[in-house]
Amino acid sequence: MRQTLTQKIQTDFDGIALLEQPTWNHNSHYHSFLLKQLPAQCANILEIGCGTGAFSRLLAQRSHRVKAIDLSPKMIEVAQCQCECYINIDFQVADILQWEFPVEHFDAIVSIATFHHLPLENLLPSLKAALKQGGKLIVLDLVEHEIVRDSLSDVIAVPLSWIFQMFKNRRIRPTREAAEIWREHGRTDKYLTQSQAQQIYPKVLTRAIVRKHLFWRYSVVWQKERIASN
Numbered sequence: 001m002r003q004t005l006t007q008k009i010q011t012d013f014d015g016i017a018l019l020e021q022p023t024w025n026h027n028s029h030y031h032s033f034l035l036k037q038l039p040a041q042c043a044n045i046l047e048i049g050c051g052t053g054a055f056s057r058l059l060a061q062r063s064h065r066v067k068a069i070d071l072s073p074k075m076i077e078v079a080q081c082q083c084e085c086y087i088n089i090d091f092q093v094a095d096i097l098q099w100e101f102p103v104e105h106f107d108a109i110v111s112i113a114t115f116h117h118l119p120l121e122n123l124l125p126s127l128k129a130a131l132k133q134g135g136k137l138i139v140l141d142l143v144e145h146e147i148v149r150d151s152l153s154d155v156i157a158v159p160l161s162w163i164f165q166m167f168k169n170r171r172i173r174p175t176r177e178a179a180e181i182w183r184e185h186g187r188t189d190k191y192l193t194q195s196q197a198q199q200i201y202p203k204v205l206t207r208a209i210v211r212k213h214l215f216w217r218y219s220v221v222w223q224k225e226r227i228a229s230n
């Protein structure tokens with residue numbers, strides 16, 4: 001079952017990788033917010049689900065090394081092409097659920113719009129173990145509406161999103177081909193609500209901060225505690 005779903009996700013993103021990538025979207029809007037959450041000094045960062053590498057390039061300016069992983073070989077191919085000058089990014093095609101995490105290695109683990117594809121109960125303990133003491137997990141993902149106030153925020157979010165798309169992408173709607181591929185991909189997508197995220201993450205990551213953002217996203221920031229040595 002998981003195997004079939006993983007195969008579908010890979011096929012979907014192999015197709016999406018070949019589409020023209022918009023300058024602005026509901027994920028890139030939060031890049032600067034996510035960068036602000038990084039520890040001041042980073043030697044090693046892991047990015048899970050790096051896609052075409054737009055955020056990997058920003059991370060590479062903040063860390064000695066970036067390990068950027070994606071399930072889709074086409075995504076990694078495009079990312080490698082677009083990041084040729086960034087010799088400190090190591091791209092790898094891999095299913096993060098099968099990946100062997102090093103222990104206490106990363107200063108930060110970052111992921112954008114990918115965690116809804118992954119079983120968090122299995123993944124979060126591995127991420128926790130892979131972070132150095134003082135290291136941070138920084139996640140942005142899609143969120144499902146749950147209360148009336150969420151739908152009310154659409155009154156602001158929808159027109160604001162159109163304005164950003166018009167100014168930054170020079171178009172409001174995606175191409176017909178892109179809309180079709182994303183619609184097909186969305187058939188198997190399932191997102192957490194804010195309250196589900198607030199329950200799931202702190203079970204493994206004590207005092208994780210879960211925030212809701214305007215453009216249908218939630219973020220999680222968690223810092224691994226430092227154990228004082230005598």
Ligand SMILES: C[S@@+](CC[C@H](N)C(=O)[O-])C[C@H]1O[C@@H](n2cnc3c(N)ncnc32)[C@H](O)[C@@H]1O
Pocket residue numbers: 009010013027028048049050051052054055069070071072075094095096097111112113114117118
């Ligand atoms: C919506 S895209 C987001 C890409 C990028 N983070 C961005 O913000 O543009 C989700 C990415 O997660 C990757 N992905 C999904 N499941 C994965 C898994 N099990 N292991 C590694 N990457 C995965 C997909 O291939 C896809 O490139």
